[in-house]
Amino acid sequence: MTPPELATRWMHALTSTAYIPLSHAEIQQELRDALAQLPSSPESVANRLVSLHATGPDSLRVTIEVLAPTFELPILARLSSAYAHAMRLDAFDQQEQIKVAIVRAKQRVERTLKVSQARFREVFDSAALGIVITDLSGRCVEANDALARIVGLSRGADLHDRDLRELYHPDDSERLDAAYRRVGAGLVNGFRDQRKLVRADGEPVWVHLVVSVLRDADGEPAHHVTMVEDMSELHLLQRSLDHQLLHDSLTGLSNRQHFVTQVERRLDGTPITLYHLGLDAFSVVNNGLGHDTGDKLLKIVANRLGELAERKRAVLARIGGDEFALMTTSDTVTSTVEEIQQALGEATFVDDHGIALSASIGVVDRPPSFATAAELMRCANTALRQAKARGKRQWALHDPHDDARRRGRYALAASMPGAWEHGELKIVYAPIHLLETREVLGAVARLHWDDLSHNDTMALADSTGLSLPIGRWLLREACAQAARWVEEFGAKAPSLHIALGALQSRDEDLVADVKRALDESGLPPERLRIALDVSSVLAGDDNAVVLHDNGIVTALDGFRGGHDELAVLAEVPVRTVITRAPAPGRETPLHQAMRGLITTVHGFGVRFAADEVHTCAEADDWHAAGADGVIGLLPALTAAEVTELLATAASPPPAAS
Amino acid sequence: MAEQAGRIPEGVDTGRPSAARLYDYLLGGGHNFAADRALAERFLRAQPNARTIARLNRAFLRRAVLFMVDNGIRQFLDLGSGIPTVGNVHEIARRADPRARVVYVDFEEVAVAHSRLILEDDPQAEIVQEDMTRPEEVLAATRETGLLDFSEPVGVLAVGVFHFVPPEADPRAVVAAYRDAVPGGSHLAFSQFTGDLQPAEMAGIVEVMKKSQNPMFPRTRAEIEGLFAGFDLVEPGVVPLPLWRPEGQNTDDPDRAGIYAAVGRKI
Ligand SMILES: C[S@@+](CC[C@H](N)C(=O)[O-])C[C@H]1O[C@@H](n2cnc3c(N)ncnc32)[C@H](O)[C@@H]1O
Numbered sequence: 001m002t003p004p005e006l007a008t009r010w011m012h013a014l015t016s017t018a019y020i021p022l023s024h025a026e027i028q029q030e031l032r033d034a035l036a037q038l039p040s041s042p043e044s045v046a047n048r049l050v051s052l053h054a055t056g057p058d059s060l061r062v063t064i065e066v067l068a069p070t071f072e073l074p075i076l077a078r079l080s081s082a083y084a085h086a087m088r089l090d091a092f093d094q095q096e097q098i099k100v101a102i103v104r105a106k107q108r109v110e111r112t113l114k115v116s117q118a119r120f121r122e123v124f125d126s127a128a129l130g131i132v133i134t135d136l137s138g139r140c141v142e143a144n145d146a147l148a149r150i151v152g153l154s155r156g157a158d159l160h161d162r163d164l165r166e167l168y169h170p171d172d173s174e175r176l177d178a179a180y181r182r183v184g185a186g187l188v189n190g191f192r193d194q195r196k197l198v199r200a201d202g203e204p205v206w207v208h209l210v211v212s213v214l215r216d217a218d219g220e221p222a223h224h225v226t227m228v229e230d231m232s233e234l235h236l237l238q239r240s241l242d243h244q245l246l247h248d249s250l251t252g253l254s255n256r257q258h259f260v261t262q263v264e265r266r267l268d269g270t271p272i273t274l275y276h277l278g279l280d281a282f283s284v285v286n287n288g289l290g291h292d293t294g295d296k297l298l299k300i301v302a303n304r305l306g307e308l309a310e311r312k313r314a315v316l317a318r319i320g321g322d323e324f325a326l327m328t329t330s331d332t333v334t335s336t337v338e339e340i341q342q343a344l345g346e347a348t349f350v351d352d353h354g355i356a357l358s359a360s361i362g363v364v365d366r367p368p369s370f371a372t373a374a375e376l377m378r379c380a381n382t383a384l385r386q387a388k389a390r391g392k393r394q395w396a397l398h399d400p401h402d403d404a405r406r407r408g409r410y411a412l413a414a415s416m417p418g419a420w421e422h423g424e425l426k427i428v429y430a431p432i433h434l435l436e437t438r439e440v441l442g443a444v445a446r447l448h449w450d451d452l453s454h455n456d457t458m459a460l461a462d463s464t465g466l467s468l469p470i471g472r473w474l475l476r477e478a479c480a481q482a483a484r485w486v487e488e489f490g491a492k493a494p495s496l497h498i499a500l501g502a503l504q505s506r507d508e509d510l511v512a513d514v515k516r517a518l519d520e521s522g523l524p525p526e527r528l529r530i531a532l533d534v535s536s537v538l539a540g541d542d543n544a545v546v547l548h549d550n551g552i553v554t555a556l557d558g559f560r561g562g563h564d565e566l567a568v569l570a571e572v573p574v575r576t577v578i579t580r581a582p583a584p585g586r587e588t589p590l591h592q593a594m595r596g597l598i599t600t601v602h603g604f605g606v607r608f609a610a611d612e613v614h615t616c617a618e619a620d621d622w623h624a625a626g627a628d629g630v631i632g633l634l635p636a637l638t639a640a641e642v643t644e645l646l647a648t649a650a651s652p653p654p655a656a657s
Numbered sequence: 658m659a660e661q662a663g664r665i666p667e668g669v670d671t672g673r674p675s676a677a678r679l680y681d682y683l684l685g686g687g688h689n690f691a692a693d694r695a696l697a698e699r700f701l702r703a704q705p706n707a708r709t710i711a712r713l714n715r716a717f718l719r720r721a722v723l724f725m726v727d728n729g730i731r732q733f734l735d736l737g738s739g740i741p742t743v744g745n746v747h748e749i750a751r752r753a754d755p756r757a758r759v760v761y762v763d764f765e766e767v768a769v770a771h772s773r774l775i776l777e778d779d780p781q782a783e784i785v786q787e788d789m790t791r792p793e794e795v796l797a798a799t800r801e802t803g804l805l806d807f808s809e810p811v812g813v814l815a816v817g818v819f820h821f822v823p824p825e826a827d828p829r830a831v832v833a834a835y836r837d838a839v840p841g842g843s844h845l846a847f848s849q850f851t852g853d854l855q856p857a858e859m860a861g862i863v864e865v866m867k868k869s870q871n872p873m874f875p876r877t878r879a880e881i882e883g884l885f886a887g888f889d890l891v892e893p894g895v896v897p898l899p900l901w902r903p904e905g906q907n908t909d910d911p912d913r914a915g916i917y918a919a920v921g922r923k924i
Contacts, residue, residue, distance in 0.1 A: 021744025
């Protein structure tokens with residue numbers, strides 16, 4: 001081989017092992033020079049290769065391969081060892097360089113820190129806010145003049161070395177001390193508070209404090225910085241504003257907003273009871289005797305209820321024109337209701353009119369702690385309406401079982417963890433039918449608990465935080481079952497479809513979970529379809545994409561046909577969308593609309609399926625609208641029942657009759 | 658301001674691997690730490706062709722810069738410039754025209770520190786430490802260097818970086834912001850990982866990088882084409898790395914190149 005040929009071959013070999021930032025012609029020239037040099041000085045050739053950056057893991061090997069037929073072994077041996085040496089030096093150089101770079105970077109940071117310290121100094125001295133830096137024991141390291149003025153001293157230096165705690169008002173010192181300690185221990189980054197300090201003349205002064213921590217170079221808390229704003233006048237104003245915001249001006253009681261926040265505070269497991277009172281026939285008083293009389297009456301009612309609330313250590317509020325609310329703890333409902341009626345029933349003389357009042361009362365007793373205050377207010381209101389519907393002086397207890405949604409959340413949510421532990425949750429398999437041929441396409445694995453549907457069970461699990469463990473279990477179990485079917489029945493085994501809840505659809509470990517379920521069960525990936533909750537995809541989650549990239553076919557469940565959802569179809573590789581919309585009866589406008597939607601979906605190359613289709617007539621409607629598949633035409637079966645069916649039938653289960 | 662004074666220098670956490678150092682390692686560089694190499698090994702298990710892909714990507718960067726130089730571009734904004742390993746943009750461009758100017762942008766400590774060191778005495782190139790997904794800040798910092806003239810065409814390079822840009826960062830808006838900041842005739846060179854070529858390997862990479870400082874987001878050819886709104890894609894369009902205007906005969910397998918590359922010219 002001629003030297004130029006050899007150089008060309010060497011170049012091709014080298015450039016596939018390392019990135020050499022030169023044109024081919026340039027590299028070739030370099031290598032031709034190297035070839036000329038090689039017999040006399042393999043060491044310089046080695047250096048040359050390294051400085052060209054022909055330093056890939058395979059660069060030396062291919063070099064030897066290309067050169068071996070032409071050059072003697074001892075030369076190549078020298079080349080190799082010199083190359084290794086040069087590589088080592090090069091690596092050292094680079095590591096050295098990186099160290100220098102990092103040291104410089106640190107120096108830069110320190111320089112900017114100095115500048116920022118200078119800026120801090122400037123702010124410190126000229127601020128209108130009081131600023132004090134204390135060590136963790138509370139000793140003042142530095143304070144500015146502004147702070148000195150707030151506490152009635154003349155110069156910041158007067159505070160030097162004093163204990164900041166001496167400035168706290170005794171009422172506050174314990175709480176403040178604790179708050180500072182939490183910051184000092186690094187538990188929180190800082191706090192804000194409104195507190196009193198004591199001036200040099202003994203007068204209290206209201207201040208707004210903002211406390212943060214200064215850390216040392218190791219990131220450990222070293223000092224506190226406290227900024228202090230004098231609020232004495234502001235404070236008074238604020239207090240009256242707050243009061244107005246939170247109280248009813250007629251009766252002086254808390255208003256609804258204030259009441260709700262107080263309820264919120266007790267939603268920590270405290271056994272509370274809410275009473276929502278509506279005065280019976282108050283509008284009769286108001287309209288018949290005039291608003292003034294009405295107002296006076298309301299004040300009297302407020303007083304009487306106020307006494308009762310005090311006795312019971314209850315929270316009382318006026319939450320509407322003639323409506324009051326009471327929150328008690330550890331209470332007996334019947335006796336409180338009686339006491340309320342007694343307090344109101346006592347005849348009242350207003351402007352010479354003797355009036356006896358009564359109230360209708362809605363009661364919410366010991367709600368579960370995960371209910372929100374707003375929900376409880378709504379429940380109490382519902383109960384009040386029920387009581388009113390029964391006549392005057394009635395009361396009604398909010399019955400969580402009245403309301404299906406709340407039943408789901410309150411009662412079932414509470415028992416779900418137990419049911420799950422005791423194995424009461426079951427997996428059943430619902431057939432998916434292809435509408436064109438009425439063949440069974442596969443089986444959807446679903447949760448079954450009590451008489452709840454899969455989706456309700458999932459939604460419930462989502463609200464209790466159980467949906468991830470339950471969803472993983474469903475994934476594993478169903479894959480294992482499907483794998484057994486494949487093993488036993490081969491091609492006749494149904495493909496497995498799993499619909500995930502909203503949380504699991506978005507779970508960042510989902511892909512890993514799916515892969516694990518497949519690995520452990522041995523189920524071939526192409527026999528699995530994962531239906532993700534459409535909300536996850538709308539939220540921009542990429543599980544659908546990643547699953548697809550892993551060769552797993554996905555569907556979107558809960559599809560409603562919104563523009564946002566259609567837009568997603570253009571981007572996310574899904575095979576099918578599944579809707580739970582009602583069947584579009586033929587010759588209805590819905591039918592037309594659904595047809596249009598399905599055509600659009602098909603336009604994206606996506607198939608359309610409907611869930612919860614229970615009759616052949618509905619299936620026909622869907623078919624006419626262009627849908628591809630339906631779920632629910634046959635009742636869901638347990639795994640054992642499916643196995644039996646597969647075993648007895650020569651073919652998959654027939655379509656519904 | 659108390660907060661500012663309290664902030665301590667972040668230092669370089671050599672225990673946390675970074676994409677910049679991973680790439681350096683794959684290219685055979687020595688500017689990396691044990692944690693980076695460990696990550697690289699896992700990366701290589703997911704995509705055994707990763708070293709070649711890194712090399713092809715760097716080679717594309719070179720061809721793209723030379724293409725731009727041929728088209729009259731003399732100033733470059735290199736987004737996600739990485740650790741200056743070999744064949745840096747200013748070196749490539751200056752071999753063609755010594756007056757070429759470059760502003761590098763990266764947000765990774767070591768990449769920035771190292772670039773700063775290398776560019777210390779270079780009046781025509783500078784690095785700014787910014788997040789390239791925040792174009793306003795990047796452009797402001799770039800203007801502050803005084804190196805680029807935004808009334809003249811600029812070569813914007815986003816090579817091997819957009820796979821670190823999550824969908825939430827709105828990649829189209831990011832590209833559009835840079836496009837709108839430069840005059841017509843400016844160019845955009847772009848490359849990023851895709852799942853179109855080797856879906857399984859790509860998924861493996863995504864998984865490996867998921868929990869790192871730099872999770873990855875592959876894009877399809879259509880998505881990448883979408884990013885070029887307002888640009889004319891120059892031939893041959895969006896293609897696997899080795900097929901973008903190869904120098905001489907291409908011997909690398911495009912199906913295993915992992916990354917799509919493209920150059921566009923602002924209309
Ligand atoms: C794989 S390197 C590419 C280097 C060079 N552009 C090339 O193609 O050869 C990607 C670089 O982008 C940087 N990077 C990633 N996301 C970034 C962001 N949001 N802003 C700035 N730099 C980023 C990383 O730190 C890394 O240095």
